[in-house]
Structure formats: C-alpha cells, structure tokens
Amino acid sequence: MGKSKTIxxxxxxxxxxxxxxxxxTPALRALREAYPDATIEVLTTNGGAVLEDLPYLNRVIYFNKYLFDEPRQALKPNNLWVAFRFLLSLTLARYDTVILFHHLTLRFGALKYAALLLSSLAKRRVGLDNGRGWFLNLKIADxxxxxxxxxxxxxEVVGxxxxxxxxxxxxxxLNEKHYRVAAELRDSIIGQEKTLLVAIHPGSGGYSLARRWQPSGFAGVADALVERYGAKIALVGGAEEHELCAQVIKQMRFSDKVVNLAGKTGVREVTAFLGMCDLFIGNDAGLMHLAATAGAPVVGIFGPTNPQAWQPYGTQGLELKSETKAGRSGSIIVRAELELPCRPCLYRGMELGSRTGCAPRPCLxxxxxxxxxxxxQTLLEKRHIHCLILGDMTEKA
Structure with a gap:
C-alpha cells in the first residue's frame, strides 16, 4: 500500500x-518524513512541553486530562461543558487522520479516547488494539x-x-541559550578542572512514587563515586524533589562534593546539562529518558516498572525484543537480583497494574x-575513565 495522498x-x-x-518523537519524525506537506498537530498535557519547537510539528495543543481522570470528576457540570467545547473544536478542525499513542489499559480510559477520536470525524483513526479499540478503524495489535x-x-502505529x-x-x-545556561551550570560545579561530573536523580516524578530507590542507596553510590573517581555530584529533579535530594545529601559522607540542582533549571536546560555530564544515574522516570536522549551514559534503576517497555534509549544487558538498532550502547539497567513473580507490578501484560506497589517493595x-x-564503572570504563584507587570501596545500602 502506497502513501495516501488524502492524508x-x-x-x-x-x-x-x-x-x-x-x-x-521518533514516530512524529517518521510521520513528517512520510508526509512532508501535511499539517501535523499533537494533543498533549503540560508534560508534552518537550514537543515545543520540534520541526516536525505545526502545533502543540494542551489539554487538562486530569479533569476527566475519573467518572465522578468528568461528570461535574463545569467539566462537561469544558469537554463539550473541546470536542466541538476537534470536529471543526477537520482532521482527516487521528493517531492514538496510548495503550487501552482501562475501560474508562478507552471511553475517553473514543470520545476524542470519534468527535474528530476523521476518516482514519489509528492506534493499538487490545480488544477495547472498537472506535479505531486502522488497528495494530497490542x-x-x-x-x-x-x-x-x-x-509500528505510524507504520x-x-x-x-x-x-x-x-x-x-535545544538551542544556544539552553547550552549556554548548561555550560555555566557545569562550570559552576567543576570549574576548569577535568573532574568527573555525575548527575543523579533520586526522584520519579509525581505519577508513581513507588519507582524510587531509597535515598540511602543513592547516597552510597555518590560517596563511592567521589571516593573512587574524585567525582562531583549534581542531584537533579523537579522543585517538588528538592527536599528528597536534600535527604540524599544528609546521608552522604562527602556532602561537600555534591550540589542540589532540583527545581533550579527548566526541562531543556537540564537536558543540555545532562548531555555534558560524564554519567547519569536515576530511577525509571522522565529525566532518565532525557539523559539518554542527550547522549549521557545512563544507569537506570528499575523496580516495579517494566524495562522492556521503558528502557532508556541505547540499553545494553537486556534481551531486546524490538529495539535492536538503537545505534549506541550507553545505558545499563539495574534490577534486584531476585526471582520476583510479582515484578513488574506496574504496566504488566496489557493491564495498568499498581501505581503504589507493595509495602516491602523488594524489587527496589x-x-x-x-x-x-x-x-x-562499566559505562565509565567504556569512555576510558578509570577509578583513582583500587579495590571495592562501596558500602551496602
């Protein structure tokens, strides 16, 4: 089947x-390459601000999905009016193709997406189907x-x-301003020294706090890198994670070698900064993916979430079932060395699973x-960065 001239x-x-x-973003890039003259718009939340200024897009439209997360919330009179006006705007926009980049894990969620796609009156409604995609007319098996x-x-979906x-x-x-701010930040930490700079993210965003490894673990890793490599440590995260980063610092032996940057930069500035770091270590969260995108070697810590789905770009050490042509090998996933039949408990099979996990949380x-x-150390040695002292100087969390 050739490319449709009606898209x-x-x-x-x-x-x-x-x-x-x-x-x-890889799918959006492929869309633009296939349809260079088409108008391509994205409907997203505030988290989608990373899409601003992508050359593949004509417009980014923001929508407050939290007004409609639950039936009781969605049925409030004011929210119903907001929904009606928004759905009408989709009808009037005259899209010929709508693409859904979501798994249909919940019945209520499927109903919300059905309302969005059907109100568009688009000729093509494309997405993954796990049995709940009755409103799609171009289905890809989930x-x-x-x-x-x-x-x-x-x-696969845009394919x-x-x-x-x-x-x-x-x-x-990223533009020159983002790189300039990042370079100033880097220089304020290491100056003109050839010092190892490691970024650590102990948080996980707001969606699932169950993804967080304990602060004492990050403190132990930071101390080991300072002791073995003479590293400087930058703790990164959102403003709401500033106190969490402070907890890590309080548990460090080398607290004079760390700076708390949580909440002090925008998304693009921190992305440029991460690309200037020698290493990134963090939980399965957005900053992990930004670091991999920026080209930093990444150690991703996975507990209740699914690394087959959300491994950072360039992962090694996993049996990759679908992404064998990543083009770089700069990420390693760390998981508990246990046989845990309950893992992953978040996004398992075709279901949402549990956002809160279990109380013991042995997976972390x-x-x-x-x-x-x-x-x-494996990633650093690939870049010919070797420890300053010999022996195992680490401590258990």
Whole structure:
C-alpha cells in the first residue's frame, strides 16, 4: 500500500508526562518524513512541553486530562461543558487522520479516547488494539508491555500509515541559550578542572512514587563515586524533589562534593546539562529518558516498572525484543537480583497494574549499592575513565 495522498491534516494524541511523551518523537519524525506537506498537530498535557519547537510539528495543543481522570470528576457540570467545547473544536478542525499513542489499559480510559477520536470525524483513526479499540478503524495489535519498547510500538502505529522508520532515537530541541545556561551550570560545579561530573536523580516524578530507590542507596553510590573517581555530584529533579535530594545529601559522607540542582533549571536546560555530564544515574522516570536522549551514559534503576517497555534509549544487558538498532550502547539497567513473580507490578501484560506497589517493595529495596556502582564503572570504563584507587570501596545500602 502506497502513501495516501488524502492524508493532509493529522492529529496525534499523547496525554502523558515527560518521559512517555518523549517516546513518541521518533514516530512524529517518521510521520513528517512520510508526509512532508501535511499539517501535523499533537494533543498533549503540560508534560508534552518537550514537543515545543520540534520541526516536525505545526502545533502543540494542551489539554487538562486530569479533569476527566475519573467518572465522578468528568461528570461535574463545569467539566462537561469544558469537554463539550473541546470536542466541538476537534470536529471543526477537520482532521482527516487521528493517531492514538496510548495503550487501552482501562475501560474508562478507552471511553475517553473514543470520545476524542470519534468527535474528530476523521476518516482514519489509528492506534493499538487490545480488544477495547472498537472506535479505531486502522488497528495494530497490542501485544502487551513485554513485547516492545514504547518507542518501537509507536513506530509500528505510524507504520500502518506507511510512515516507516527504524530510527528509535528520541529528540528534544535545544538551542544556544539552553547550552549556554548548561555550560555555566557545569562550570559552576567543576570549574576548569577535568573532574568527573555525575548527575543523579533520586526522584520519579509525581505519577508513581513507588519507582524510587531509597535515598540511602543513592547516597552510597555518590560517596563511592567521589571516593573512587574524585567525582562531583549534581542531584537533579523537579522543585517538588528538592527536599528528597536534600535527604540524599544528609546521608552522604562527602556532602561537600555534591550540589542540589532540583527545581533550579527548566526541562531543556537540564537536558543540555545532562548531555555534558560524564554519567547519569536515576530511577525509571522522565529525566532518565532525557539523559539518554542527550547522549549521557545512563544507569537506570528499575523496580516495579517494566524495562522492556521503558528502557532508556541505547540499553545494553537486556534481551531486546524490538529495539535492536538503537545505534549506541550507553545505558545499563539495574534490577534486584531476585526471582520476583510479582515484578513488574506496574504496566504488566496489557493491564495498568499498581501505581503504589507493595509495602516491602523488594524489587527496589534489594538493589545493592555495589550493583549500581558496578554498572556505573562499566559505562565509565567504556569512555576510558578509570577509578583513582583500587579495590571495592562501596558500602551496602
């Protein structure tokens, strides 16, 4: 089937936070390459601000999905009026193609997406189907979260429109100002010294706090890197994670070698900064994906979430089922060395699972400082960065 000449105005829907939104950028790039003259717009949330200034897009439309997260919330009179006006605007926009970049994990969620797609009156309604996609007329089989990375899944979806690509590299536009701010920040930490600079993110965003490894673990890793490599540590995160980063610092032996940057930069500035770091270590969260996108070597710490779906770009050490042409090998995933049949408990198979996890959380608590330091050392040695002292100087979390 050749490319349709009638595809002229496309709406892509991704109502998600930073990391998940970043995962659709390879698909958007493929769409633009396939349809250079089409109007391409994206419907997203505030987390989709990473899409601003992408050269593939004509417009980014923001929508407050939290007004409609639950039936009781959605049925409030004012919210119903907001929904009616917005759905009418989709009808009047005259899209010929609407692409849904979501798994249909919940029945109520499927109803919300059905309202968006059907109100558009688009001739083509494209997306993944797990049995709940009755409103789609161009369906791609959803094989579950274990079958492919999110980036690869969304390339499959646009591939149904003959927008073919195997380039899974995510993208965020950066300009000279972002790099200048990042360079000033880097220089304020290490000056003109040839000092190892490591960024650590102990948070996980607001969606699921259950993804967080314990602060004492990050403190132990930071101390080990300072002791073995003479590293300087930059703790990064959102403003709401500033206190969490402070907790990490309080538990460090070398607290004079760390700076708390949480909440002090915008998304693009911190992305440029991460690209200037020698290493990034963090939980499965948006900053992990930004670091990989920026080209930093990444140690990703995974507990209740699914690394087959959300592994950072360039991951090594996993059996990759769908992303074998990443083009770089700069990320390592660390998981607890246990057989845990309950893992992952968030986004498992075709279901949402649990955002809060279990109280003991062995999938995270059993991750040892030595595991993370070893992963960091592996990535650093690939860049010919060697430790200053010999022997195992790490401590258990």
């Amino acid at each position: 002229k105005k496309i709406l892509a829907i991704k109502l998600a936070d930073l990391g998940d939104t970043l995962a659709i 094989r579950g979260f274990d079958a492919a990375t999110e980036r690869a899944y969304w390339l 149904a429109l003959e927008a073919k690509s195997d380039n899974t590299r995510p993208e965020i536009p 608590s059993e991750i040892k400082v030595e595991q993370v330091v070893t992963a960091a």
